[in-house]
Amino acid sequence: MPQHRALEQWVDQVARVTRPDRIHWCDGSEEEHQVLVDGMLRDGTLVGLNHQRYPGCYLHRSHPSDVARTEHLTFICTSRKEDAGPTNNWMEPTEARARVGKLFEGSMKGRTMFVVPYLMGPVGSPYSRVGVEITDSPYVVVNMRLMTRMGKIALERLGGSESFVRGLHSLGDLSPDHRFILHFPEERLIWSIGSGYGGNALLGKKCHSLRIASWIGREEGWLAEHTLIIGVEDPSGQVTYMAAAFPSACGKTNLAMLVAPQVLSGYKVWTVGDDIAWMHIGPDGRLRAINPEAGFFGVVPGTSVKTNPNIMAAVDRDTIFTNVAVTPDGEPWWEGKEPTPPDGLVDWRGNPWISVEGPAAHPNSRFTVAARQCPSISPRWEDPEGVPISAIIFGGRRARVAPLVYQSYSWQHGVFVGAGMASETTAAQSGAVGVTRRDPMAMIPFCGYHMADYFAHWLDMGRRIAHPPAIFHVNWFRTDQNDRFLWPGFGENIRVLKWILERVRGQGIAVETPIGFIPTPDALDLDGLGLPDGAADELLRIDSDAWLTEHAEQGRFFDRLAPRLPVQIRQEHAVLHQRLSRLSVPVNATEPPHTP
Ligand code: SAT
Ligand code: MN
Numbered sequence: 001m002p003q004h005r006a007l008e009q010w011v012d013q014v015a016r017v018t019r020p021d022r023i024h025w026c027d028g029s030e031e032e033h034q035v036l037v038d039g040m041l042r043d044g045t046l047v048g049l050n051h052q053r054y055p056g057c058y059l060h061r062s063h064p065s066d067v068a069r070t071e072h073l074t075f076i077c078t079s080r081k082e083d084a085g086p087t088n089n090w091m092e093p094t095e096a097r098a099r100v101g102k103l104f105e106g107s108m109k110g111r112t113m114f115v116v117p118y119l120m121g122p123v124g125s126p127y128s129r130v131g132v133e134i135t136d137s138p139y140v141v142v143n144m145r146l147m148t149r150m151g152k153i154a155l156e157r158l159g160g161s162e163s164f165v166r167g168l169h170s171l172g173d174l175s176p177d178h179r180f181i182l183h184f185p186e187e188r189l190i191w192s193i194g195s196g197y198g199g200n201a202l203l204g205k206k207c208h209s210l211r212i213a214s215w216i217g218r219e220e221g222w223l224a225e226h227t228l229i230i231g232v233e234d235p236s237g238q239v240t241y242m243a244a245a246f247p248s249a250c251g252k253t254n255l256a257m258l259v260a261p262q263v264l265s266g267y268k269v270w271t272v273g274d275d276i277a278w279m280h281i282g283p284d285g286r287l288r289a290i291n292p293e294a295g296f297f298g299v300v301p302g303t304s305v306k307t308n309p310n311i312m313a314a315v316d317r318d319t320i321f322t323n324v325a326v327t328p329d330g331e332p333w334w335e336g337k338e339p340t341p342p343d344g345l346v347d348w349r350g351n352p353w354i355s356v357e358g359p360a361a362h363p364n365s366r367f368t369v370a371a372r373q374c375p376s377i378s379p380r381w382e383d384p385e386g387v388p389i390s391a392i393i394f395g396g397r398r399a400r401v402a403p404l405v406y407q408s409y410s411w412q413h414g415v416f417v418g419a420g421m422a423s424e425t426t427a428a429q430s431g432a433v434g435v436t437r438r439d440p441m442a443m444i445p446f447c448g449y450h451m452a453d454y455f456a457h458w459l460d461m462g463r464r465i466a467h468p469p470a471i472f473h474v475n476w477f478r479t480d481q482n483d484r485f486l487w488p489g490f491g492e493n494i495r496v497l498k499w500i501l502e503r504v505r506g507q508g509i510a511v512e513t514p515i516g517f518i519p520t521p522d523a524l525d526l527d528g529l530g531l532p533d534g535a536a537d538e539l540l541r542i543d544s545d546a547w548l549t550e551h552a553e554q555g556r557f558f559d560r561l562a563p564r565l566p567v568q569i570r571q572e573h574a575v576l577h578q579r580l581s582r583l584s585v586p587v588n589a590t591e592p593p594h595t596p
Contacts, residue, residue: 014113058320069200073180074182087447087560103170120208122384125384133168133169135203167207167208169201171193179200218454227289232269248445272291300367310375311367320369341360345360363427398478407470474493495526518540551577
């Protein structure tokens with residue numbers, strides 16, 4: 001199939017080192033998919049599920065030590081250490097090649113090497129990019145087929161160009177001691193060995209579309225962000241597009257597919273993307289977002305017809321489940337699917353489930369499904385020009401500090417709000433769960449360069465966008481004194497989106513506070529929600545002591561980024577401190593300041 005010299009040379013060179021038994025160039029066809037699936041069913045890599053109820057669905061059980069991204073084994077290999085910055089692990093490129101290159105020697109012996117050309121972004125979009133992943137995992141190939149535009153279509157787009165991201169992946173021996181996920185942004189190169197899981201192995205996703213793309217985006221003047229993209233349709237039929245950044249496993253997929261409750265059924269959310277956005281300044285001076293992905297790799301536990309009916313309707317066919325439990329009828333099962341677990345479950349490791357030993361499905365178990373199967377998919381999700389973004393929303397899990405929603409005063413202040421973000425960790429990354437970590441723009445694990453330069457790039461983008469989006473912060477996870485969530489979340493989040501929509505149109509009541517514009521409790525449409533007395537006030541309360549502590553923690557984080565930290569971030573940080581010692585002043589329907 002290939003007639004591409006640079007690509008062929010690279011494939012030959014990799015084959016000489018990794019020594020596979022066979023090389024297969026993937027075309028992305030249905031026949032190829034079936035052959036791969038049949039092979040994996042034979043060797044146990046995939047387990048068939050109940051094909052009456054779940055046609056075309058399969059289960060994959062990953063190695064029990066390989067169930068999430070391993071950030072401590074993820075490296076940025078820039079020639080200068082300071083370009084990777086203090087928040088990334090760094091390895092010197094020559095050392096990285098020597099150390100990890102050894103692990104690739106003969107790593108594909110006895111296996112097939114798959115060459116997987118893929119396109120990130122809609123076919124025909126000027127913003128889309130080609131990558132090629134070489135992998136010895138057929139599970140990776142079938143996932144890449146769902147998550148990207150894979151095969152022939154990508155080679156056609158590549159044509160004779162040598163400009164593609166190279167990704168080399170091998171399962172190696174799957175041992176965490178021999179696991180490395182390396183990025184060489186200057187060479188547009190990714191090396192990943194020792195993991196078959198999600199973001200470690202599907203190299204088009206976090207490795208290419210965020211770590212490498214963020215580097216390219218800074219060079220070329222665009223943004224590669226860890227954000228969902230939605231269109232919010234109001235009762236008049238007007239659709240306003242928003243991008244929202246949350247750390248992994250904080251509900252991006254659910255927000256991207258939100259279904260409004262009956263009282264607000266005039267509002268509809270259209271899904272453009274659930275995880276990543278590439279945003280360019282369009283000819284119209286607006287920020288235009290495309291979803292580089294073609295599928296969803298979402299967290300399964302907690303998903304039900306109540307929390308996300310759209311994804312439930314999507315994952316009942318042609319879906320790959322990873323690390324879920326199985327019922328005796330061969331149906332996939334996970335915590336939160338139904339209130340009571342059925343008898344006779346087999347757990348994610350493949351053993352009879354014993355509840356005291358932990359959940360039946362792994363907390364980071366995932367579904368992989370084509371985006372087009374989602375009933376809420378936007379008619380414009382493959383618009384080659386992207387959708388115009390009117391609001392950027394940052395968010396995280398904060399039990400106490402952050403209010404339900406607030407709006408920044410300007411682009412610069414909004415960049416500071418994103419830079420000051422923090423969230424409590426989840427099962428999406430290995431390590432302790434529930435620990436607060438600073439996670440600016442939800443990009444800490446995914447920014448391929450120095451975080452201070454990243455803030456500078458955001459500030460610079462603001463100067464260049466004629467009509468910049470307004471910037472907000474939300475927190476669905478605020479709890480009361482008894483650690484109970486104050487906000488019901490899920491479909492009810494439309495109430496917050498509605499206020500955001502009003503604000504970007506210059507409407508919506510807000511009060512000016514030290515941290516930004518906050519809605520008055522009456523400005524939020526809480527009709528029919530039945531929040532307990534005082535809950536709305538508590539959700540919107542700013543606890544100045546907690547904020548002063550937060551301010552100090554932000555300061556310690558910013559200190560780590562000095563001396564590259566942009567002066568504007570320092571200024572905003574200082575101004576926040578001044579404002580925290582002032583009283584709130586009520587204002588009415590203030591036009592949000594749109595100029596940076
Ligand atoms: O495994 S992934 O990194 O792709 C999923 C996530 O953490 O968002
Ligand atoms: Mn993510």
